[in-house]
Amino acid sequence: MDTVANNRSASEAAGKDTTLIYRQSRWTRLTHWIWAFSLFFMLLSGLQIFNARPQLYIGKQSGFEFNNTILQIGAENTANGPRGFTEIFGHRFDTTGVLGWSGPPGQETPRAFPSWATIPSYYDLGTARVVHFFFAWILTTTLLVWLVAGLINGHIRRDLAPRVSDLRKLPRDIVDHAKLKFHHTREYNTLQKMAYGGVLFVALPLMIVTGLAMSPSMDSVLPWLNEILGGRQTARTIHFTVMVLLVLFFVVHILMILAAGPINELRSIITGWYRTDPPEKPDQPTERSA
């Protein structure tokens, strides 16, 4: 599977002893970019859908005569004019300009997530649902294709499956990441395995499951789903929370790529070819940073 090409001319010119290896299969690369594209549209249409009811609740139903709201984004009139606020677990923050009350100067409107963060930019729940469900099918299909391909070509077993050695390497790995010291190898490091495995085997499946749990029709097929999740409104809250985690993953993912060498990292996810560090020499035990 591993194709190794010595790329001496470039590396010798740079005075380095590096090797280009074929690291990412076409399945990994294709599904990666379809996810990136789909998640972008799912996020922006999802924020629009959230704007229709900018509250999150815990339980089977929404509390109108009782309080089970854990998050609320809204606008209120104050002595200083309208302000946007975000309230989490009873703690209220002024988020004017971004959450609750936003828009061009003089044309602000009450809306939970701002215009620039939603599809469509104006309030349109129906259209957001069309976009959201279209990409939900794309995302889910892609995840299944990736799972089958990854099981067949060994990507999951070889690159993502956790090993005992991963646990042993974890402390060192955390320290290296904190120091922005990266090793370019064929294998993912422990934190990478946790991040990618967490997104692909936990976060995305959880998004699909909580999404289905919100569908009244699916509830007639899988009535136990909401019972496990704690009720439809809890499912909706989990859906939102995992969205926040996926956005955090995206931010860290981009930062790590920039820190580890964006050209090499991007080349590997576009062409599959990745430049690895030279093998460590026994007389030079110190590891080289990126």
Add this chain to the structure above:
Amino acid sequence: MAKFQISPKLQMSRRKFLTASSLGLSGIALSGCDAFDSGLGIGGGLRSFLENANGLTWRAQRLLAGRDALAPEFTEADIRQPQRPNGVTAPDDDTYKGLLANNFADWRLEVSGLVEKPLSLTREQLQNMPSRTQITRHDCVEGWSCIAKWTGTPLSLVLDQAVVKPQARYVMFHCLDTIEQSLSGDIKYYGTIDLIDARHPQTILAYGLNGKPLPVENGAPLRVRVERQLGYKMPKYLSKIELVDGFANVGGGRGGYWEDNGYDWYGGI
């Protein structure tokens, strides 16, 4: 869009431009911008393409749920608040107000269209038919949910009494409340469901809520419960049920008031 100056030679149809630009990676650059928004309007090429997924969702859920899979039912302990009223909660229509003043004694439910025996039922006649009571969760398209106990006549019994003609495919609900005042006159709420949902055991014409007569804000004297779909598929203030074979004569042709304004006809998700 207006900001872009495209020379006539390079000009392509807006539909092609929007499809290409939004399906290409440049879609990211267009997020939230006017060009992308306009391609998503009802009838737009891009939107029509994306709406294919709704048809897929409908077929997939129908395949999985079949005809009779029941929506979850809850217990009395889950009724923790009055049913939240939504949409029109106090119809301002003279006809409705006249009927309400007389406690709906003059109200009738007409059953017409593609039926062998058109009906005109009083509230008493409906209430004398076998009833079903169910504690179910109302899910609004906006995202909220509310659990309540509904009592009503199974729609299938009414359909059996009227004898549905074989060519009928949908049940259309005509309502008494004006949902929108347009230049061409008042638009009263309307909607459709197919005969599978119409004959679903939990699909009832509800006249009771939480053990009491259905209040005005929740749709008195009669509203539909379609428990495997979202709230906008359950019209309130019913006056007529019409069996139809398509959406051609249903409002703007998409099968309902909210559907004509961009919601999916299938509200199961």
